[in-house]
Structure formats: structure tokens, C-alpha cells
Amino acid sequence: MQARYKAMQPFMTPEEADQMLRIAEARRVFRTYADEALNEGIGEDLPQRFDAAFNYIQHGIDGHGNSDDVTTASQRTNYFRETYAYADDIEAPGIESFFSHPDLLSVAREVMDRSIVVPAIVYANILTPGQELAIHTDVPEFRGADRKKMPQWLLVTMLHSGLFNDYRVPIATCVSWFGANPGGAFTYYPLGPTAARESMAATHNTALLIDTDSVFHGVERVTPKGLFPTIDKGATLSFEGEDQWSLASAQGDEVARYSWTDLRYSISWKAYCFRNEAERAKWADRSDDLTLDFILDTLDTDLRVRGVLTGERPEPTAFARLLVNEYIRFPAAIAA
Numbered sequence: 025m026q027a028r029y030k031a032m033q034p035f036m037t038p039e040e041a042d043q044m045l046r047i048a049e050a051r052r053v054f055r056t057y058a059d060e061a062l063n064e065g066i067g068e069d070l071p072q073r074f075d076a077a078f079n080y081i082q083h084g085i086d087g088h089g090n091s092d093d094v095t096t097a098s099q100r101t102n103y104f105r106e107t108y109a110y111a112d113d114i115e116a117p118g119i120e121s122f123f124s125h126p127d128l129l130s131v132a133r134e135v136m137d138r139s140i141v142v143p144a145i146v147y148a149n150i151l152t153p154g155q156e157l158a159i160h161t162d163v164p165e166f167r168g169a170d171r172k173k174m175p176q177w178l179l180v181t182m183l184h185s186g187l188f189n190d191y192r193v194p195i196a197t198c199v200s201w202f203g204a205n206p207g208g209a210f211t212y213y214p215l216g217p218t219a220a221r222e223s224m225a226a227t228h229n230t231a232l233l234i235d236t237d238s239v240f241h242g243v244e245r246v247t248p249k250g251l252f253p254t255i256d257k258g259a260t261l262s263f264e265g266e267d268q269w270s271l272a273s274a275q276g277d278e279v280a281r282y283s284w285t286d287l288r289y290s291i292s293w294k295a296y297c298f299r300n301e302a303e304r305a306k307w308a309d310r311s312d313d314l315t316l317d318f319i320l321d322t323l324d325t326d327l328r329v330r331g332v333l334t335g336e337r338p339e340p341t342a343f344a345r346l347l348v349n350e351y352i353r354f355p356a357a358i359a360a
């Protein structure tokens with residue numbers, strides 16, 4: 025597989041880059057990234073991204089195993105996220121120029137080889153000392169199948185199966201970094217899960233535009249500072265002024281205090297990409313949408329052709345595990 029990607033070094037003007045830090049401060053409170061949506065009808069008992077979570081617990085970030093217990097592993101990856109812009113709704117004042125940045129649009133056209141690029145979302149992630157991000161591919165979209173309607177692991181499985189390419193809506197992702205970011209390099213497999221892994225330091229005011237729905241990637245551990253604190257689901261990270269951030273439990277008790285130099289701060293931009301207006305119209309008017317039954321029947325048929333499914337289709341949770349195991353080949357599992 026040949027992944028197309030492009031680094032931007034530097035990305036914005038120094039003033040614009042500094043503004044990205046001020047936007048986080050103005051936002052004031054960052055909350056942990058919680059799972060969304062339901063797995064109705066299939067795999068109800070499984071977490072949305074059980075594909076990546078199970079692999080991480082087994083293999084860790086580098087494929088050499090994970091020495092953490094399950095609770096610590098989940099807290100290491102329970103990072104902080106705030107949405108800055110969604111569709112045309114600007115939620116963080118000052119982000120407008122980033123949302124429709126001309127360099128992002130032109131690099132996305134080039135990397136994704138699509139002439140029409142429609143910005144969809146801008147969000148910020150903050151990882152605290154000791155946190156990291158499991159190797160994964162992002163949640164893709166297909167006509168009629170997105171995370172509002174389908175479980176995230178199913179969408180990821182669909183992409184890796186290659187059976188729904190005609191329905192895919194390619195998404196360009198640009199990850200950009202601002203601030204000191206100790207550790208926390210972006211690690212990825214640009215030439216596929218069996219090829220070499222590369223890393224890009226999270227240097228202030230740099231960015232990488234890449235198809236993160238296809239390319240496995242993660243975040244290396246942010247430089248630890250003292251004991252790793254408890255970061256439960258309702259934890260908050262709040263800017264307290266004068267370069268101070270407070271990490272608090274869901275009950276509001278402070279568990280750690282950090283300055284900007286301790287944190288890893290990134291901003292992600294995602295945009296839908298189309299070859300032409302006809303392709304965009306087909307997506308917008310929903311005239312050629314997938315249905316869940318069609319998706320499951322297509323996968324079921326393919327599993328029988330592969331010889332991994334015979335007889336009755338198993339119950340939903342077992343079927344979900346079978347699909348993920350069959351189609352999603354993680355780099356670590358391959359290396360093992």
C-alpha cells in the first residue's frame with residue numbers, strides 16, 4: 025500500500041500558531057473523549073472501538089506488550105478532547121481561519137487526489153504526562169453508514185475488508201501540533217501494517233496531512249511527570265491562568281497540576297473529499313446509501329467464501345468479534 029501524505033513545517037505563521045494555544049486557554053475546560061452512539065443490533069456488549077482496545081491491551085503501543093493493568097491502560101488512553109468547529113458551526117472563536125485554511129484545502133486535494141474538499145470538523149486533543157494513544161485507524165464514513173448510525177468498529181471493519189470501497193467517502197485528516205509537547209510523537213505505518221513504522225515529533229507549528237482512516241497510527245507516550253494519576257471518565261483538565269492547568273477527578277478533586285510545557289496539544293482537521301460534483305451529490309441526496317442488512321449480508325457472504333464461517337450466523341457479539349478478527353490486521357499482531 026502506498027499512503028500519500030504531506031508534512032507542513034512550518035504550518036501557520038508564528039502569530040497564528042500562538043493563537044491556537046490561546047484558543048485552548050479560552051476554552052478553559054477540556055473533558056475526556058467518551059464513547060458515543062450505540063451498537064444496536066450487533067455487538068451490543070462491546071465498546072465502540074474494541075478493535076483497537078483489545079489490540080492495545082495485548083500488544084501495547086509498540087507491539088512489545090503492555091505491562092499495564094486494564095484500568096491503567098484505559099486511563100493512559102483516556103485523553104482530553106474539545107470540538108472547535110463542526111460543519112459550519114464555529115464553537116471556538118478564532119478558529120475560523122484554521123477551519124478553511126487555504127494550505128489545508130490545497131494539500132488535501134493533492135494528497136487525497138480529489139478536487140472537491142469540504143471541511144467537516146476541527147477538534148483539539150490534549151494528552152497529559154504518561155498518556156499515549158493506542159495504534160488504530162480512524163472511523164471512516166460510507167454513504168449511508170457513519171458513526172451516528174453504525175458502531176464505530178463496524179465502520180472500521182468495513183474499510184479494512186475492502187468490500188465497500190464504492191460507497192466510501194474519503195476523509196482527509198490533518199493533525200497539527202502546538203506548544204512544547206514533551207514526547208508524544210505521532211507514530212504511523214505510512215506504507216502499510218507490514219512495512220516500517222515511522223514517527224514524527226509533535227513539534228510546535230507543524231502538521232501532517234494523511235488518510236488516517238487507512239493508515240494505522242498512534243501517539244507515543246507523553247513524558248511522564250511524577251506518578252501517573254487516576255484519570256477517570258468524567259475527569260477534567262482546566263486552564264487556571266498563568267500557564268497552569270488543573271487535572272481533576274469527576275468529583276472535582278484536583279489530582280495533578282501541569283503547565284503548558286508538560287502537555288501535548290494537537291488540533292485535528294477533517295474534510296470530506298470528492299472527485300466531482302456528481303459524487304458529492306450522491307452523498308448529499310442519499311440516493312445510493314448502504315443499509316445495515318446489506319452490510320452484514322455482504323460481510324457474511326465473504327466470510328463463507330473465506331471459509332471462516334459455516335452454518336448459522338453467530339449471535340451479534342460473537343459475530344462482531346469474528347468480523348474484527350478476520351478483517352482488521354494490526355501491525356503489532358503481524359509483527360508478533
Ligand SMILES: [Fe+2]
Pocket residue numbers: 160161162236241
Ligand atoms: Fe486517529
